[in-house]
Amino acid sequence: MTRWKLYTSPGTCSLASHIALHEAGADFDLVKLDFGTMQQQSADFLAINPKGRVPALVTDGGILTETPALLAFIAQCFPQARLAPENDAFAFARMQEFNGYLASTVHVAHAHKRRGARWADDAAAIEAMRAKVPRTMTACANLIEARLIGPWVLGERYSVADGYLFTIARWLEGDGVDVERFPRIVAHRERVGARPAVQRAIAEAGG
Amino acid sequence: MTRWKLYTSPGTCSLASHIALHEAGADFDLVKLDFGTMQQQSADFLAINPKGRVPALVTDGGILTETPALLAFIAQCFPQARLAPENDAFAFARMQEFNGYLASTVHVAHAHKRRGARWADDAAAIEAMRAKVPRTMTACANLIEARLIGPWVLGERYSVADGYLFTIARWLEGDGVDVERFPRIVAHRERVGARPAVQRAIAEAGG
Numbered sequence: 001m002t003r004w005k006l007y008t009s010p011g012t013c014s015l016a017s018h019i020a021l022h023e024a025g026a027d028f029d030l031v032k033l034d035f036g037t038m039q040q041q042s043a044d045f046l047a048i049n050p051k052g053r054v055p056a057l058v059t060d061g062g063i064l065t066e067t068p069a070l071l072a073f074i075a076q077c078f079p080q081a082r083l084a085p086e087n088d089a090f091a092f093a094r095m096q097e098f099n100g101y102l103a104s105t106v107h108v109a110h111a112h113k114r115r116g117a118r119w120a121d122d123a124a125a126i127e128a129m130r131a132k133v134p135r136t137m138t139a140c141a142n143l144i145e146a147r148l149i150g151p152w153v154l155g156e157r158y159s160v161a162d163g164y165l166f167t168i169a170r171w172l173e174g175d176g177v178d179v180e181r182f183p184r185i186v187a188h189r190e191r192v193g194a195r196p197a198v199q200r201a202i203a204e205a206g207g
Numbered sequence: 208m209t210r211w212k213l214y215t216s217p218g219t220c221s222l223a224s225h226i227a228l229h230e231a232g233a234d235f236d237l238v239k240l241d242f243g244t245m246q247q248q249s250a251d252f253l254a255i256n257p258k259g260r261v262p263a264l265v266t267d268g269g270i271l272t273e274t275p276a277l278l279a280f281i282a283q284c285f286p287q288a289r290l291a292p293e294n295d296a297f298a299f300a301r302m303q304e305f306n307g308y309l310a311s312t313v314h315v316a317h318a319h320k321r322r323g324a325r326w327a328d329d330a331a332a333i334e335a336m337r338a339k340v341p342r343t344m345t346a347c348a349n350l351i352e353a354r355l356i357g358p359w360v361l362g363e364r365y366s367v368a369d370g371y372l373f374t375i376a377r378w379l380e381g382d383g384v385d386v387e388r389f390p391r392i393v394a395h396r397e398r399v400g401a402r403p404a405v406q407r408a409i410a411e412a413g414g
Contacts, residue, residue, distance in 0.1 A: 050350060051312075061297035066307035068275065073300035090268035093280035096303075100273035104311045105258075112326045119319045119326070119343065125335035128327040136326065143257060 004028035005058040007048065009035050010207035013107055014055035017070045018205055019163035022197035024078035030204055068099035071160035083160045091154070098153055098161045102168055106144075109136035110171055134176030141172060141182050148184040151191060163201075166192035211235035212265040214255065216242050217414030220314055221262035224277045225412055226370035229404035231285035237411055275306035278367035290367045298361065305360055305368045309375055313351075316343035317378050341383030348379060348389050355391040358398060370408075373399035 006021060006028055008014035012035075021028055033039040033054060041052045049056040049065050057064045057073075064070055072095075075084030085091035111118070113133040116126035144165070153161040169189045172179050179186050192198055213228060213235055215221035219242075228235055240246040240261060248259045256263040256272050264271045264280075271277055279302075282291030292298035318325065320340040323333035351372070360368040376396045379386050386393050399405055 066304045069300045069303035069307050076296035089283035093276045096276035097273045100276050108315050120335040122335040125332035128329040128332035132327050
């Protein structure tokens with residue numbers, strides 16, 4: 001059996017999968033890519049993930065990418081850790097809906113701050129994208145705040161969605177969001193940040 | 208039990224969920240929103256989906272959004288239709304990885320053609336985004352083409368991922384992609400388009 005290996009980089013969404021692996025009690029190796037030297041675009045890494053992104057999880061079945069898929073997979077491989085609803089399609093879909101919103105809308109809004117070159121070449125356009133990030137991220141935070149009853153994303157039960165929200169909520173101040181307007185998100189972030197698995201992942205990830 | 212209701216709009220990604228519901232043999236009502244009059248931002252619809260987007264699926268358990276979550280939910284609610292891998296966490300994750308890529312990367316690239324105002328206010332920036340769409344969508348098509356062994360996304364087995372790829376692949380020409388470079392995607396699109404459930408969904412959706 002291949003030992004699992006998680007490819008990460010500090011400050012990226014790969015922290016969510018890293019947290020989930022520790023919450024699950026998984027045994028795995030961590031590989032940190034240096035985005036400063038564009039290691040995610042190296043031939044070696046593109047052979048692992050042709051998208052040139054993290055996270056990528058090497059498992060005994062093959063290599064998996066895309067955070068919502070990875071989080072559900074980790075939860076399903078370690079059912080005793082109870083990191084996702086089981087035998088309840090609607091509750092599972094609620095979790096996937098939340099994770100999908102983080103991936104397809106919130107993370108995308110955030111990416112327009114430093115990754116605008118993905119979607120336009122013109123320097124002025126990239127600057128115009130950057131300028132809107134505080135507003136798009138505030139709109140996302142409004143939507144999350146309204147739904148976040150707590151203590152966890154799914155209510156009474158911790159799940160992989162919590163580590164994912166935590167990962168993205170750490171970006172809010174840097175994205176120009178006034179977090180004082182979002183007390184539930186801040187309280188959730190503190191609650192998740194106090195968990196041993198989360199502290200361990202942050203220490204290992206280096207940010 | 209509440210009768211299920213799918214909110215859609217012609218030409219949008221909601222077709223993927225519409226196809227999945229017919230493939231599943233589900234009994235549901237269809238509600239078509241007119242994006243021309245911004246019906247998706249009406250108070251009535253925002254009460255259903257505060258994101259102001261389609262698809263939204265009203266079920267007896269509650270309202271669900273986000274295409275990858277909806278597709279997996281529909282598949283799990285109708286297991287006899289065999290629209291997703293069961294009891295195989297890795298195969299399920301492969302499907303979710305593919306659907307997640309369509310949602311978070313491919314659909315997002317496409318959205319920069321007509322929805323640039325989501326990420327910048329400046330008209331020149333929005334035009335710069337639009338100009339890059341043929342290249343970003345071609346890069347996405349390259350990645351999909353390389354992995355699409357066929358006949359279906361998951362290989363020998365049809366799944367909800369096929370209706371989703373079909374939905375997005377219909378956008379390629381309009382996005383300025385030279386589809387002759389992508390024979391597997393085109394063949395897949397024809398294969399999916401020939402299915403009765405897909406033809407029925409297209410006829411009902413009006414595009």
